[in-house]
Amino acid sequence: MNRPFTLSDAPAKGCREAPVLKERGQREVFCGLTGIIWLHRKMQDAFFLVVGSRTCAHLLQSAAGVMIFAEPRFGTAILEEKDLAGLADAHDELDREVERLLARRPDIRRLFLVGSCPSEVIKLDLSRAAERLTRKYAPHVAVLNYSGSGIETTFTQGEDACLESMVPVLPESPERQLLLVGALPDVVEDQALSLLSALGIETVRVLPSRRADAPLAVGEGTVFALTQPFLGETAAALERRGARRIDAPFPFGEEGTTLWLRAVAAEFGVSEERFEAVTAAPRARARLAVAAAAETLEGRSIFFFPDSQLEIPLARFLTRECGMRAIEIGAPYIHKGLVGPDLDLIEEGPLLSEGQDVDKQLDRARAARADLTVCGLGLANPLEAEGLATKWAIELVFTPVHFYEQAGDLAALFARPLRRREMLKALAPATGEAAG
């Protein structure tokens, strides 16, 4: 059953060249600041200081959903009236807040100054601030900056901007190495590293590193593989440093993981026998686990609102491994250079949409009445109230879903709303559409 994947399994005509509906209007998506919620957990000696407004602070608090930490490793320097009046003063104020923060938190080794909509609009130059503060606090603290503003980034693009900001300051090294790029839950990252090590790939490093002192460098000998589809700018920055990207579908599901590993293995000259030996057992486990959830998903239709940028790889997984039928695949933006291999594997048919005009898209979703609608938190309950089953997209970036051992969990995340509806059918409204 572990027949290796060959291109003959690909559909006769994929979606790479399919026309894309480009929409521009109200977007129901988070801004890039949201990435801080998982990035600050991933990088345990980093602090994310948003220079923004009360809205930014409120977004982080609301998106985090719960407040677990006395003092989390992120905060917002809230701009006040006087900061808007004079930028020189704003820089002084920022220096003062950073000094207080670093005095209170000596454990911080990396400080990210994160730009926001207001700081961008008043043209507060955070790169200048980062340079100035780096000189002041080196070598103990490295100060970097990026923008998570909504006028420039959507949701997961914040992680892209953050990782991109780290690339120019990485030391140069000609060493032959594999760089994994993307913030994964530690447990998933460890699984990936162990698979790669079993394949015999010796030097594997991860961006972002968990701690500042991890040996991380880049150069001509570096090849890198993205683990997330939203890291286009980071990929470009690595290429500017001489690194080369391995093109592959993203490691979701058994097939995605196998194709991703196979592309890496090919780059490092891993033998077919060794590849089989290493992947056979986890592939079988993944297929078994996916099959359990696929029973619920088989033959059901799915509609994706744009959200996390994972929509295209997930549509590939759900249509190919779980037997679902995609009606619309919406993504905030489509970077064909990165998601091309995933698009190749999705059989033509679904509408691809980029950007959003939420009211028009809601009209399409209501007309389609998919068995499952994937959307953000602002839309989920209203659509449920209209009788549509939904899956909130944010869970897909907060939950371990990559690689073999999570393939079943990933499928189950989509199956659960359908199973729940089935269990609760006695509660369905007695009349009207919602009963459906």
Add this chain to the structure above:
Amino acid sequence: MKLTVWTYEGPPHVGAMRVATGMKGLHYVLHAPQGDTYADLLFTMIERRDHRPPVTYTTFQARDLGADTADLFKDACRDAWERFRPEAIIVGASCTAELIQDDPGGMAAALDLPIPVIPLDLPSYQRKENFGADETFLQIVRHLAKPMARTERISCNIIGPTGLGFRHRDDVEELTGLLFELGVAVNVVAPLGASPSDVARLGAAHFNVLLYPETGEGACRWMQRELGLPFTKTVPIGVSATRDFIREVNGLTEMDASPDEGRLRLPWYSRSVDSTYLTGKRVFIFGDGTHAAAAARIASEEMGFAVVGLGCYNREFARPIRALAKSMGLEALVTDDYLEVEAAIQEAQPELILGTQMERHIGKRLGIPCAVISAPVHVQDFPARRSPQVGFEGANVIFDTWVHPLVMGLEEHLLHMFRDDFEFRDEAGPSHHGGHAPRAMDAAPEPEPALAAAVNDNVTWLADAEKELRKIPFFVRGKARRNTEKFAVERGVSAISVETLYEAKAHYAR
């Protein structure tokens, strides 16, 4: 610039959203960048609303700046009118749009829509959510409410409840029933549940009941001035406050109604002997001004607690809270800095916190039980059951809510007597909270040394005394430690022995 970790209030346009989402037939066109739509989830997730908030965001991006953000706004406004056909539109800017100065009010007026268009001016870099709600509702009332003939039967409006309010849904229901018993019909409840046409007939009432001053005082003052509607000053939260409110309403209606107190259980529950253990329990109160003030009165006069800390996060209510604290021999804590509140609670070592969801987290960390009395709200603050704060049923709910996190009377004694019992250790916490036991202090003692340092760096605990201290149940241990250290410092004792501990206990015996 001010570093903020967690905030008690959102920006003012979120206050405007609370008004718009609470109302019906009103639409809010908000000039805002991509990402500000996060605020929708407050309503759809925390409050579990089954409709999207009636808000259209212009969603401008960097490339639009300096080019056509104004056109974006006009298109969004026209589209919103065509798609949703509201009775009225409010227009405004979020923090970023305020900076680009597009004048949403002027642009919307230029569209000549056939409905009232109400501009909002909410200064995002100075004010916060409650101001935003209060100001928005004031502007809606100013634009729509007109003087008119009073209803034949005596009636009032209930002013202040909004979307995403702390127990607003249930308070309105409870208060409507109470007013009925007082012979007063409810003309309009607003903003919650009201349409613009309902707002237009506010003037038909004989008076206003100002339920939440945080979000309704501006409108009540305007209606008093312009429509001649007096408004009530007592917020009926607690037994005495409810009775005061009844007197106030009777004064306005010139009647002498006395509602049935048969369902009111707090007074007897509080006087019954099993509640003796509540006597003098040290409570720390923090919330919005209205709920904190109400809680302080209930705590001291109706529960027999000792209030050891009182404060609010909304500066608009600093004056009354400071005066109330002073009357209780306290200095009020008026701050929106979460870390400052945490430090004050740690310093006061209360046995119970009456606070917001933020203080609930502080309590979790410090091992101090907490009951929630005020916004900011959390999904838990929207219980499926009816759970008002106002009126007699509200008082009953408050009694249960505040007593629930505590270790109960006899259990407290047993814990004290048999503290080494392997199954009945104090670390287990209240026996009716399986999953929510306060943290075992022996396993994670870090808050205590920090506290010791706060009192005096020169006082040390001898091993025997430290061991004896650990025998004291967790819910009073912090206080015992603090008192003993204070006692030692006052007497110039640098090493605390078992003797010192018991001398201090005798000294502070209450």
